[in-house]
Amino acid sequence: MxxxxxxxxxxxxxxxxLLVAITIGxxxxxxxYIGKVSDALFGITDNNGKSVExxxxxxxxxxxxIMEEKNYLLYEKDEIHQRAEExxxxxxxxxxxxxxxxxxxxxxELLNQxxxxxxxxxxxxEKYRAGVAAxxxxxxxxxxxxxxxxxxxxxxxTFLNRQVTLxxxxxxxxxxxxxxxxxxxxxxxxxxxxVKAMEIMRAExxxxxxxxxxxxxQMQIWLPELMQFYNDLEKIANSExxxxxxxxxxxATQEYQQAAQSWIKNDDDLKAILKDMSELxxxxxxxxxxxxxxxxxxxxxxxxxxxxxxxxANKIIIGTIIAALILGIVIAMFLAxxxxxxxxxxxxxxxxxxxxxxxxxxxVDGKDEIGQLAQxxxxxxxxxxRVVEQVRSNSDTLSSASQQxxxxxxxxxxxxxxxxxxxxxxxxxxEQLNASVQQNTxxxxxxxxxxxxxxxxxxxxxxxxxETVSAMKNIAKKIGLxxxxxxxxxxxxxxAAIEAASAGEHGKGFAVVAAEVRKLAESxxxxxxxxxxxxxxxxxxAEKAGQLITTVVPNIVKTxxxxxxxxxxxxxxxxxINQINDAMRQLDKAxxxxxxxxxxxxxxxxxxxxxxxxxxxxxxxxxxxxxxxxSPTSGSNPRNTRAPSKPAKKPIANASVSDNSLDFDDSDFExx
Amino acid sequence: xxxxxxxxxxxxxxxxxxxxxxxxxxxxxxxxxxISILDVKEIIEIANITHVPLxxxxxxxxxxxxxxxxxxxxxxxxxKHQCAEVSKRSCIVLVEVEMADSVxxxxxxxxEVREILEIPPDNIQPAPDFGTDIRTDFIQSMARVDEKFIxxxxxxxxxxxxxxxxxxxxxxxxxxxxxxxxD
Numbered sequence: 001m002x003x004x005x006x007x008x009x010x011x012x013x014x015x016x017x018l019l020v021a022i023t024i025g026x027x028x029x030x031x032x033y034i035g036k037v038s039d040a041l042f043g044i045t046d047n048n049g050k051s052v053e054x055x056x057x058x059x060x061x062x063x064x065x066i067m068e069e070k071n072y073l074l075y076e077k078d079e080i081h082q083r084a085e086e087x088x089x090x091x092x093x094x095x096x097x098x099x100x101x102x103x104x105x106x107x108x109e110l111l112n113q114x115x116x117x118x119x120x121x122x123x124x125x126e127k128y129r130a131g132v133a134a135x136x137x138x139x140x141x142x143x144x145x146x147x148x149x150x151x152x153x154x155x156x157x158t159f160l161n162r163q164v165t166l167x168x169x170x171x172x173x174x175x176x177x178x179x180x181x182x183x184x185x186x187x188x189x190x191x192x193x194x195v196k197a198m199e200i201m202r203a204e205x206x207x208x209x210x211x212x213x214x215x216x217x218q219m220q221i222w223l224p225e226l227m228q229f230y231n232d233l234e235k236i237a238n239s240e241x242x243x244x245x246x247x248x249x250x251x252a253t254q255e256y257q258q259a260a261q262s263w264i265k266n267d268d269d270l271k272a273i274l275k276d277m278s279e280l281x282x283x284x285x286x287x288x289x290x291x292x293x294x295x296x297x298x299x300x301x302x303x304x305x306x307x308x309x310x311x312x313a314n315k316i317i318i319g320t321i322i323a324a325l326i327l328g329i330v331i332a333m334f335l336a337x338x339x340x341x342x343x344x345x346x347x348x349x350x351x352x353x354x355x356x357x358x359x360x361x362x363x364v365d366g367k368d369e370i371g372q373l374a375q376x377x378x379x380x381x382x383x384x385x386r387v388v389e390q391v392r393s394n395s396d397t398l399s400s401a402s403q404q405x406x407x408x409x410x411x412x413x414x415x416x417x418x419x420x421x422x423x424x425x426x427x428x429x430x431e432q433l434n435a436s437v438q439q440n441t442x443x444x445x446x447x448x449x450x451x452x453x454x455x456x457x458x459x460x461x462x463x464x465x466x467e468t469v470s471a472m473k474n475i476a477k478k479i480g481l482x483x484x485x486x487x488x489x490x491x492x493x494x495x496a497a498i499e500a501a502s503a504g505e506h507g508k509g510f511a512v513v514a515a516e517v518r519k520l521a522e523s524x525x526x527x528x529x530x531x532x533x534x535x536x537x538x539x540x541x542a543e544k545a546g547q548l549i550t551t552v553v554p555n556i557v558k559t560x561x562x563x564x565x566x567x568x569x570x571x572x573x574x575x576x577i578n579q580i581n582d583a584m585r586q587l588d589k590a591x592x593x594x595x596x597x598x599x600x601x602x603x604x605x606x607x608x609x610x611x612x613x614x615x616x617x618x619x620x621x622x623x624x625x626x627x628x629x630x631s632p633t634s635g636s637n638p639r640n641t642r643a644p645s646k647p648a649k650k651p652i653a654n655a656s657v658s659d660n661s662l663d664f665d666d667s668d669f670e671x672x
Numbered sequence: 673x674x675x676x677x678x679x680x681x682x683x684x685x686x687x688x689x690x691x692x693x694x695x696x697x698x699x700x701x702x703x704x705x706x707i708s709i710l711d712v713k714e715i716i717e718i719a720n721i722t723h724v725p726l727x728x729x730x731x732x733x734x735x736x737x738x739x740x741x742x743x744x745x746x747x748x749x750x751x752k753h754q755c756a757e758v759s760k761r762s763c764i765v766l767v768e769v770e771m772a773d774s775v776x777x778x779x780x781x782x783x784e785v786r787e788i789l790e791i792p793p794d795n796i797q798p799a800p801d802f803g804t805d806i807r808t809d810f811i812q813s814m815a816r817v818d819e820k821f822i823x824x825x826x827x828x829x830x831x832x833x834x835x836x837x838x839x840x841x842x843x844x845x846x847x848x849x850x851x852x853x854x855d
Contacts, residue, residue: 501709
């Protein structure tokens with residue numbers, strides 16, 4: 001596969017991946033060396049540092065132990081002994097840690113040293129314990145010796161006292177000189193023994209205190225002498241009791257001697273042990289110091305190793321950086337060349353396109369993005385050629401259409417002017433109509449007032465009729481009273497007639513009067529009845545009138561309402577006509593504006609004409625390939641459906657071409 | 673009316689010649705009846721009538737006439753078996769009825785009194801056997817007035833003997849009281 005066929009993305013990615021791979025290699029190398037350096041550093045801190053630390057600890061503990069031992073020898077206290085034991089334990093603990101470190105880092109030398117130190121320490125500890133035991137035995141032996149010495153001294157004292165007593169008794173008895181002399185001799189012998197025993201005691205105390213064996217040597221001399229004194233005294237002893245005392249004293253002295261000897265021996269042992277102990281202690285310290293020193297020397301060695309490692313790492317890292325730099329530059333240059341060369345070609349092609357040369361050629365092979373771009377540019381050139389061609393033909397037709405628009409606009413302007421005049425006429429007649437409607441409104445208003453008044457009056461009339469009715473009823477009642485009076489008069493007249501009749505002939509005249517009265521009463525009754533009838537009739541008529549008025553009143557009120565509605569309708573009509581008037585005025589204005597706009601349209605059409613000419617001029621800027629005008633290079637363009645069926649006309653404004661004007665879609669123009 | 677007056681004046685002229693009788697006409701249930709004026713004592717307006725219990729329908733009650741108890745017969749009930757409706761025009765005609773040995777004052781309730789007519793004897797005819805809706809024994813005679821007949825009632829028959837006896841009982845008790853009060 002050709003390298004040019006790869007996509008730019010792939011190319012750049014490949015280069016970047018190469019650089020990344022180099023970087024990763026470099027990183028891994030660096031990491032390796034950093035690991036080594038860090039191992040070395042950890043070795044220094046963990047192994048050598050700790051060895052030194054523990055060796056120091058061992059030394060410290062050893063010194064401390066020795067110090068405690070000295071203290072013990074000085075004070076002979078058990079707690080000090082305990083402290084010393086704890087120190088030994090601590091020391092062993094440090095040694096254990098040293099062993100751990102040594103095993104961890106495989107330090108055989110350190111391990112050996114530790115072992116030696118451990119042996120030395122345990123030996124030292126043994127010696128120390130033995131020394132303590134010897135010291136205690138020594139103390140016991142001294143006590144024993146002192147007790148025995150006490151016994152000897154006592155025996156000597158007792159014997160001496162006895163001799164003194166015996167001598168004094170002999171003096172009192174008045175014994176002879178020979179006998180007295182014997183007492184004196186024995187007394188002297190006892191005294192010698194006593195003195196010698198005291199001297200030996202003193203020497204013993206000196207020896208215990210100084211332990212330099214000078215007093216002991218003296219005691220070695222003095223003890224046989226004491227024995228000799230015992231023998232001497234035995235020779236001059238005169239009693240069994242004295243002999244017994246002497247032998248007891250001798251025995252005590254012998255025991256004392258033995259005790260002293262055993263103590264001396266013990267003391268000698270102790271000295272030897274102490275000497276060994278101090279040697280061993282020094283040994284331990286020495287070994288600890290040796291371990292320390294070896295630790296320090298190890299530190300130095302480790303440091304130099306780490307330095308070497310760091311230097312090596314630095315060299316390799318710098319080398320890698322240089323290699324990556326060179327490789328990166330090479331890859332970048334390669335990629336840049338691969339991308340820029342075809343782009344420069346594309347740029348040249350685009351420049352020639354921008355200068356209007358649609359005949360320019362571009363040859364770029366390859367299927368990457370730049371190849372696609374080049375292909376797109378070529379397509380663009382082809383499409384542009386077609387568009388320019390179409391624009392040329394369309395600008396021709398545009399020119400002719402604009403002329404037609406101009407003439408139409410002029411006609412429109414004239415029509416608009418005529419319209420404006422007719423609208424003015426309409427407006428004036430509507431104003432007349434308005435005046436008459438207003439008159440109508442006023443009349444309706446007056447009528448409404450009158451109707452309202454009539455309604456009120458009709459209502460008043462109704463009330464008057466009602467009053468009349470009640471008055472009539474009153475009259476009828478009064479007439480009823482008159483009727484009653486007439487009836488009563490009649491009754492009276494009848495009674496009078498009856499009386500007259502009962503009077504017989506004498507009452508005849510009275511009967512005539514009574515008959516006349518009765519007649520009057522009758523006639524007045526009849527009249528009253530007539531009047532009553534009339535009044536009743538009047539009441540009926542008045543009631544009817546009242547009813548009629550009652551039915552009339554709502555009609556009148558309704559009439560009044562209707563007249564009011566008519567009035568309102570007239571007012572609405574008036575306002576409506578006013579609105580129509582306004583509308584007409586606006587229409588007038590609009591018509592005038594229309595006229596002006598039509599004139600403007602005409603001017604615009606003229607300008608459009610000029611613009612079409614300019615367009616033709618502008619399109620002439622593009623150079624067209626003769627072949628491309630006839631046949632499109634690539635597949636059919638979907639937007640090319642309205643391509644003119646005829647070959648393009650000459651780019652001259654041709655007003656006579658009426659067919660082209662029909663090609664314009666109405667939607668291309670804004671409607672006014 | 674002037675015609676009526678003239679007519680009556682002519683009757684009056686006749687009566688002077690041939691013992692013209694005077695009659696009081698009255699209406700009972702819209703029918704005209706008449707009685708001789710000589711039987712009538714007085715005509716009074718309807719006043720406080722005291723209704724008497726346990727009496728027949730036609731005994732309307734009793735009135736106090738100047739301290740005397742006077743029984744009142746409802747003529748409508750008596751003649752037509754229809755109780756009278758008392759109106760403003762209703763009157764009581766007081767008549768004297770001869771009893772066994774005394775004269776009893778009785779009131780008749782009528783709907784309206786009309787007038788006093790002078791009827792000549794020529795115009796009076798005996799009662800027919802039948803032809804009216806009242807018992808003929810109540811009718812004394814029929815009087816022709818202006819081409820129209822008016823019944824002249826026989827008062828003694830109208831108030832029959834039994835009734836009169838009843839009335840007598842009422843009036844006796846009351847009469848004794850009256851007598852006591854008079855003493």
